[in-house]
Amino acid sequence: MSELSQWGLFLLIGAGTFAIRLSFIEFYGSLRIPPLLRRALLYVPASVLAALVMPAVVYPDRHAAFDWSNPQIPAAILAALVAWRTRSTLLTLVVGMGTLWALKYAYG
Amino acid sequence: MNYRSGTHAFMHGAHTASPLTTGVIPFGLIAGVTAAGMGMSPTTTMGMTLLFYSGSAQIAVLQMLQNGALPLTIVLTALVINLRFLMYSASLAPHLHHLPRRRTWPLSYLLADQVFALFSLRTVTGGLGRFAFPYYMGAAVTMWVGWNLAVLAGVFLGARIPEAWSLNFTIPLSFLALLIPGLRNAATLSAAVAGGSLAVLAIDLPYNLGMLAASLGGVIAGLVVEHLRKDLPAAQGSEAEQEAS
Numbered sequence: 523m524s525e526l527s528q529w530g531l532f533l534l535i536g537a538g539t540f541a542i543r544l545s546f547i548e549f550y551g552s553l554r555i556p557p558l559l560r561r562a563l564l565y566v567p568a569s570v571l572a573a574l575v576m577p578a579v580v581y582p583d584r585h586a587a588f589d590w591s592n593p594q595i596p597a598a599i600l601a602a603l604v605a606w607r608t609r610s611t612l613l614t615l616v617v618g619m620g621t622l623w624a625l626k627y628a629y630g
Numbered sequence: 631m632n633y634r635s636g637t638h639a640f641m642h643g644a645h646t647a648s649p650l651t652t653g654v655i656p657f658g659l660i661a662g663v664t665a666a667g668m669g670m671s672p673t674t675t676m677g678m679t680l681l682f683y684s685g686s687a688q689i690a691v692l693q694m695l696q697n698g699a700l701p702l703t704i705v706l707t708a709l710v711i712n713l714r715f716l717m718y719s720a721s722l723a724p725h726l727h728h729l730p731r732r733r734t735w736p737l738s739y740l741l742a743d744q745v746f747a748l749f750s751l752r753t754v755t756g757g758l759g760r761f762a763f764p765y766y767m768g769a770a771v772t773m774w775v776g777w778n779l780a781v782l783a784g785v786f787l788g789a790r791i792p793e794a795w796s797l798n799f800t801i802p803l804s805f806l807a808l809l810i811p812g813l814r815n816a817a818t819l820s821a822a823v824a825g826g827s828l829a830v831l832a833i834d835l836p837y838n839l840g841m842l843a844a845s846l847g848g849v850i851a852g853l854v855v856e857h858l859r860k861d862l863p864a865a866q867g868s869e870a871e872q873e874a875s
Contacts, residue, residue, distance in 0.1 A: 523695065528674065531701055535691065535708045536681030542712050544738035546719040550727035555720060561856065562849050565821035566713050569848025571809035572826030573841050574690055577833050578802040594799060601803050605810035611656050614810075618803040622796055 593625035639761035643748070643768025650744040651776030657685040658777050660800045662784020663791060664692045667798075672785050679781045683739065683774065686808060687711045693801050694841075703839055710845060718746040725753055725762050733763055740770035742777075816859060821852030 523531070546553055555563075579598040580588065601618030608614070633639040665675040682688045687708040694704045718741055726737060748769050752758055758765050791797055813819045825848025832840025 532678045532681045538709045539712045543715045543741040546723040550723040565849045565852030568818045568822040569825035570845045571805045572822035573829035573844040575802045575805045576826035577829045605807050609811045611807040614807040
């Protein structure tokens with residue numbers, strides 16, 4: 523993607539994000555979220571984040587072939603446990619990267 | 631707390647937000663390092679950072695650019711990630727909508743997860759009255775400065791980090807750190823499991839379209855499980871709350 527089209531993409535996302543943030547503050551009283559959408563929005567973060575995480579862990583090189591010896595899988599599982607117990611971003615990153623490096627070193 | 635002046639409220643907002651900046655520093659570094667590693671120029675990276683002002687959307691877009699996703703998929707995914715701001719906007723509006731546009735537009739641009747959390751805590755414990763705006767801006771500007779400095783630091787670090795460190799893996803790890811604490815009940819867990827598994831199964835769909843389809847599937851799974859559990863008498867009340875913790 524060229525530099526120019528990249529800027530176009532970023533402008534579009536920036537404008538859209540600003541519109542989402544401004545929405546109800548600008549149109550207070552005349553804008554309402556339908557109840558089903560309000561409930562659906564509750565599940566957006568969990569669903570989107572998981573959809574970003576899982577393929578990136580399972581397919582490190584974007585090759586759609588499952589590989590049990592992929593060290594990212596145990597590293598991600600350990601990191602997930604740490605995130606669950608501690609809720610700390612930093613610890614999650616440290617344990618995840620530490621496990622990955624240790625496994626890569628062990629596999630040679 | 632009673633404020634003596636707008637400056638006092640602004641300073642107090644900045645003071646309460648400053649410990650929260652440490653939470654966004656790892657994400658800022660990852661965004662900066664990733665962009666530099668892709669060969670994106672510092673100007674483009676900081677332009678992107680200023681335009682988005684949204685860490686998770688920025689990191690996701692960087693990942694999709696690396697994967698060669700379709701531009702339309704990239705825009706849609708970034709905006710879907712940012713849909714949560716719709717709920718923040720709706721819940722802030724009663725306190726801030728009466729302000730003139732020269733104030734509502736900048737404050738909307740600066741709306742972030744931490745700012746929303748701090749501001750809603752303050753409005754629950756008692757109205758801020760005319761100090762709502764300076765308090766909000768104190769917290770929001772602090773987060774904004776912290777975020778931009780973290781990305782900038784990442785940009786300058788990034789060029790020096792060797793490929794062998796597999797720093798790409800920090801991207802899914804940082805999303806895990808955001809995802810896991812949010813899984814509070816069976817419905818959000820189902821949304822995550824469905825979204826994640828569908829994304830893995832749909833990896834062969836071109837241009838990362840599988841990501842969007844999987845996200846939609848996850849949301850539907852969450853709604854279905856929420857609906858099913860409402861029908862079970864045993865799931866009502868405190869039991870449903872406790873189960874997830």
